[in-house]
Amino acid sequence: MNIYITAGTLDYLRKIEDKYPNEHMYAMMNENGAVLLHETKVPAVFNEPRKYEVLESYGELKNEGFVVMNNISVSDEGRPLFEHQFKQLTGSVVTAQGLTALRLLRPLTSSPYIILTLWESKVLYQKWQSSNSIFDQLKAGFDATQKILTGTPYLSKYTMAGKN
Numbered sequence: 001m002n003i004y005i006t007a008g009t010l011d012y013l014r015k016i017e018d019k020y021p022n023e024h025m026y027a028m029m030n031e032n033g034a035v036l037l038h039e040t041k042v043p044a045v046f047n048e049p050r051k052y053e054v055l056e057s058y059g060e061l062k063n064e065g066f067v068v069m070n071n072i073s074v075s076d077e078g079r080p081l082f083e084h085q086f087k088q089l090t091g092s093v094v095t096a097q098g099l100t101a102l103r104l105l106r107p108l109t110s111s112p113y114i115i116l117t118l119w120e121s122k123v124l125y126q127k128w129q130s131s132n133s134i135f136d137q138l139k140a141g142f143d144a145t146q147k148i149l150t151g152t153p154y155l156s157k158y159t160m161a162g163k164n
Contacts, residue, residue: 001057003039003105003116004049010034010161017163020045028067028158035158037061039103052105052114055083058094059101059118066122067158070115078148079106082113093117098124112151118160 006013010029013036017025024039038045039054039061074082086104094102101118119125 001039001041001054002044002108003037003052003054003103004044004046005035005037005052006046006049007033007035016046024061026061026063027161029161030156030158034161050111051108052111053108054103055106056087056090056102056104058090058103059099061101061103061118062160063163064160065100066119066125067160068117068119068125069156069158070117070153071112071156072115072149072153073112073151074148075150082148086115096128098128112153122157122159 006016010027013027013034016036017027020038023045026037026039028035028037036046038049044051072082083104083106090102090104093099098120099117100120101116103114103116105114105116107113117125119128
């Protein structure tokens with residue numbers, strides 16, 4: 001399974017969604033604009049998408065809720081360790097109250113890994129975040145002498161825009 005992500009205005013992204021009504025596409029928005037996520041086994045329908053392979057999957061993506069994307073740049077040498085550490089943590093994350101879906105996305109280009117989580121609401125995400133940090137748990141599993149990360153991780157937060 002692959003995920004492709006493109007950005008644009010919500011109106012433009014809605015036109016793409018409308019053109020492919022049988023595809024699993026999810027429009028989401030934040031204060032910086034909108035993105036459209038396409039989860040599929042077929043090649044990308046976007047002109048210039050960010051491309052990802054789905055390594056871990058839990059739950060079904062829906063067109064409602066609060067989305068958090070943890071963007072984590074990992075060195076080429078560190079990829080196997082990062083993926084192994086994440087898989088060890090998946091069980092503790094998927095039991096979180098309010099979590100409806102999770103995807104670990106391996107970049108097919110030079111983009112960072114994305115840990116995408118879909119929550120029933122922003123409040124339930126904040127409640128979970130106050131007691132857990134996926135990044136802190138991953139970091140704790142790495143040997144301090146290893147240079148796994150190549151940049152500072154950052155979060156992108158969105159609200160699902162629903163269907164047209």
